[in-house]
Amino acid sequence: MNEFQFLHTSFESQELASSTNLVNFKLPDIYLVEDDRVLGMTIKKYLEKKLALNVHFFLTPTECLLELDKKIKAETVVNQTSFCLITDISFEVGGSDGLLLIDLLKERGHQFVSIVMTGFASIETAINATKKGVFHYLTKPFELEILSELVTKAFTKKLNVPESAFTGHEAFINKANLANISNSNTSHLFQSKIRIEAPGPDDIFCGMVGRSKQMKQVFERIKKVAASDSTIFISGPSGTGKELVANALHKLSNRKSHNMVSVNCGAIPSELLESELFGHEKGAFTGAISSRKGRFEMAHRGSIFLDEIGDMPLLLQVKILRVLQNRVIERVGSTETTEIDVRIVTATHRNLEEAVQLGNFREDLYYRLNVIPIKIPALKERREDIPLMISYFLSKFVSADLRNNVEFDDESLELLISYDWPGNVRELENLIERLVILKGGSLIKVADLPAKFLKASPVHVDSYKSLINLPDAGVDLKQLLSDIEDSLINQALDVTGGNKNQASKLLSMNRTTLIEKMKKKGFLQLN
Numbered sequence: 188m189n190e191f192q193f194l195h196t197s198f199e200s201q202e203l204a205s206s207t208n209l210v211n212f213k214l215p216d217i218y219l220v221e222d223d224r225v226l227g228m229t230i231k232k233y234l235e236k237k238l239a240l241n242v243h244f245f246l247t248p249t250e251c252l253l254e255l256d257k258k259i260k261a262e263t264v265v266n267q268t269s270f271c272l273i274t275d276i277s278f279e280v281g282g283s284d285g286l287l288l289i290d291l292l293k294e295r296g297h298q299f300v301s302i303v304m305t306g307f308a309s310i311e312t313a314i315n316a317t318k319k320g321v322f323h324y325l326t327k328p329f330e331l332e333i334l335s336e337l338v339t340k341a342f343t344k345k346l347n348v349p350e351s352a353f354t355g356h357e358a359f360i361n362k363a364n365l366a367n368i369s370n371s372n373t374s375h376l377f378q379s380k381i382r383i384e385a386p387g388p389d390d391i392f393c394g395m396v397g398r399s400k401q402m403k404q405v406f407e408r409i410k411k412v413a414a415s416d417s418t419i420f421i422s423g424p425s426g427t428g429k430e431l432v433a434n435a436l437h438k439l440s441n442r443k444s445h446n447m448v449s450v451n452c453g454a455i456p457s458e459l460l461e462s463e464l465f466g467h468e469k470g471a472f473t474g475a476i477s478s479r480k481g482r483f484e485m486a487h488r489g490s491i492f493l494d495e496i497g498d499m500p501l502l503l504q505v506k507i508l509r510v511l512q513n514r515v516i517e518r519v520g521s522t523e524t525t526e527i528d529v530r531i532v533t534a535t536h537r538n539l540e541e542a543v544q545l546g547n548f549r550e551d552l553y554y555r556l557n558v559i560p561i562k563i564p565a566l567k568e569r570r571e572d573i574p575l576m577i578s579y580f581l582s583k584f585v586s587a588d589l590r591n592n593v594e595f596d597d598e599s600l601e602l603l604i605s606y607d608w609p610g611n612v613r614e615l616e617n618l619i620e621r622l623v624i625l626k627g628g629s630l631i632k633v634a635d636l637p638a639k640f641l642k643a644s645p646v647h648v649d650s651y652k653s654l655i656n657l658p659d660a661g662v663d664l665k666q667l668l669s670d671i672e673d674s675l676i677n678q679a680l681d682v683t684g685g686n687k688n689q690a691s692k693l694l695s696m697n698r699t700t701l702i703e704k705m706k707k708k709g710f711l712q713l714n
Contacts, residue, residue, distance in 0.1 A: 215346055217242045217338070220251045220274040220285060221304070224399065225571035225604070230273070233331045234338065246400075247278060248288040255297060269298040269346050271338060276305040276316070289319050300345040302337055304329075383595065385582070386575040393435035395428055396579045399569035405432070405561060412559050413439035418511065420556045421534035423563030426613030429534040432561060433492040442530055445489030448482045453498035461503055462519045471520025483516050483527050490530040496556070497537035497548060504549045511555045531556075566608040566615065573604050576612065580619040591627025599631050602640045634682045638692035673708060676701070680710075 217240050221227035224246065231242040245251040251274075272292065274285035289301050303316050306327040316324045322341045325334065342348040390398045392406045412419065413436050421429045430449065437447040455463055462471075466481030482491060493499075499507065510516055511531065515524040533556050542548035566573070577595075585592045595603070608614055618637075626635050633640075675694065683689035687705075691698040704710075 214238075214240055214348065215268065215270050215342065216240070217271045217273060218251055218255065218299075219244045220246075220248055220272070220288065222246050222275060222278045222400065223571065230331065230334065234335065237331075237335050238338065240338070248274070248285060252288060252291060255292065256295065259295065259297060269300070271341055271346070272299050272301040273334075273338075274301065274303055276303050286315055286319055289321070300341045302334075302341060383574045383578050383581075383600070385578045390575055391579075393438060394431050395435070396576050397569065397572045398575060399564075399572050401564040401569050402572060405563060408561050409435050410439065412436070412561075414441060415559075416530050418530075418556055418558045419532045419561060420559065421532065421561045421563065422539075423534075423536065424565045424611055425536045426611035427563040427565060428612050429536075429563055430492065430494060432563065433490075433494075433532045433534065436532055437490040437492075437530075440490065440530065442489050446486050447490045447492065448486040449492040449494060450482050451494045453495035457500045457503070460499070461506065464503075465506070465516045465518055467519035468521045471518070475520070478518070481516065481518065483510065483529060484525065486527075486529045488528050490532060493531065493533045495535055495537075496533040497535035497539055497542055501547070501549065504552050508549065508552045508555060511552075566611045567606075570604050573615070574600075576615055577603065577619060580616050581623070584620050584623040585627075591623055593622050593626055593629060593631050595631045596633075599633050599636055602633060602636060606640050634689060634693065638695060672704070676704065676708070676710065 217234060219227060219231055219242055221230065221244070227244050227246070231244045234240050234242050243251075243254065245254065251272075255270075272289065274288055276285040278284070285303055289303075292299060301319075301321050302323050302325065303321050304325045304327055322345060323337050325337070339350075343350050386396050386398070390396055393409075395402070395406070397403065397406070409432060419433075419436060421432050423429055433449070434447065437443060450464065452460060462475075462479075462481065464481050464483055466479050466484055467475050469475055469478045493507075496507075510527070514528070515526050517524055539548050539553050539557075543550045543553050581592065603615075610617070622631055622635065629635075676690070679690035679693045680687075682693065687701055688698055691701040694701065
């Protein structure tokens with residue numbers, strides 16, 4: 188008889204055991220493997236609070252395998268304990284595979300039940316999972332309540348854990364007020380009390396904040412190439428921090444004691460850009476009353492950062508190509524060449540490969556620039572960094588006495604994490620600064636956020652799809668829509684404390700339109 192069969196028998200013979208004794212029952216551990224840190228921490232915290240389970244969280248199958256190998260070495264065959272494995276199937280780093288992890292654990296003699304998750308469901312994958320004896324196959328996104336029920340079933344059906352063990356744990360937790368989780372808080376994965384977290388020393392690199400694997404890869408690439416003199420090509424959407432990457436490359440290079448010169452090629456008129464880059468001689472054009480050095484000469488023995496190089500005119504691209512090939516420049520109005528020793532770093536938010544195909548960017552220049560590429564991910568591709576960045580920007584804008592500090596309720600924080608951030612890090616920084624100035628010293632709620640956050644939230648949009656079911660007898664559509672409009676207007680006014688300007692933003696309509704509707708419906712007399 189194994190330990191779970193023995194415990195099962197004990198529970199059957201002790202049906203009147205107290206909740207305290209039930210809590211003392213040792214439930215098997217869960218080993219969770221998920222490369223999305225936010226999702227992994229969400230699942231971990233939820234299961235720990237909901238079922239009082241001990242959850243070990245790993246980002247890669249390798250980490251999990253090493254930990255379990257240590258565990259099995261420390262245990263005797265008699266005392267070997269079972270566990271539940273919850274794993275993603277595919278992992279970006281190293282081509283790891285959750286199904287392969289299951290095979291390896293079985294080969295090494297581990298006793299476990301497995302639940303697998305995937306964001307790319309297919310019949311073939313489901314069949315492979317079934318062949319490996321997987322208890323259940325989950326397709327992302329899923330509700331945390333469903334996962335909780337699956338874990339309970341896996342424990343009771345496969346590991347012989349009595350159902351009363353979970354009942355006892357849950358009763359004890361509710362009694363102690365250690366958990367406050369309801370069905371309304373599990374409608375999707377982001378509603379599991381994600382909290383703002385201050386970044387640690389390992390999360391900040393040369394002014395950039397990131398814990399996600401994408402940003403860690405960027406940091407490692409910068410460290411690896413900073414000491415070279417190779418041309419660097421930084422790509423990524425606007426607002427992702429390309430200039431911070433360029434500054435980091437210079438600070439970590441052997442040129443750090445010399446100038447770092449930045450030029451925004453898209454902000455300077457094309458007729459002035461050549462003079463700005465290469466300098467000019469006296470009398471070279473109207474207004475050139477004296478000779479002047481260009482940015483390349485100013486950056487001699489240092490670094491030059493050519494931002495938005497995708498906006499550079501074709502004629503000037505030829506001259507940049509010559510600089511890259513020969514490391515010499517000519518001032519405007521001069522025939523003499525000047526040798527330069529400069530490390531060139533370029534950046535753009537444009538797709539230069541498409542620009543080359545359209546004839547807007549020289550192909551030979553593109554390949555000269557793209558020696559060492561560094562791609563900066565959009566903020567929506569690394570959502571797990573958002574709580575860290577919120578904390579970082581709050582520390583930047585909040586005063587030392589914390590009188591204008593702001594906190595976020597669960598729903599507003601949820602919207603910030605699920606929002607797509609088209610302006611990326613710059614947009615997030617601007618929002619935090621605005622909230623600190625306008626709402627300092629208060630709790631930020633959904634109504635305090637710009638209306639676009641509520642409008643763009645897929646969670647809120649999807650919730651309308653199943654709001655009303657058509658009765659068999661049909662409906663008066665015109666009256667029903669009018670009633671819904673009345674309800675939403677009243678809710679918007681309640682949320683905003685009667686502020687018509689804010690209410691109109693929540694409803695995505697003009698303020699004057701809202702007022703006209705309120706007049707027709709008699710709301711102005713009531714409010």
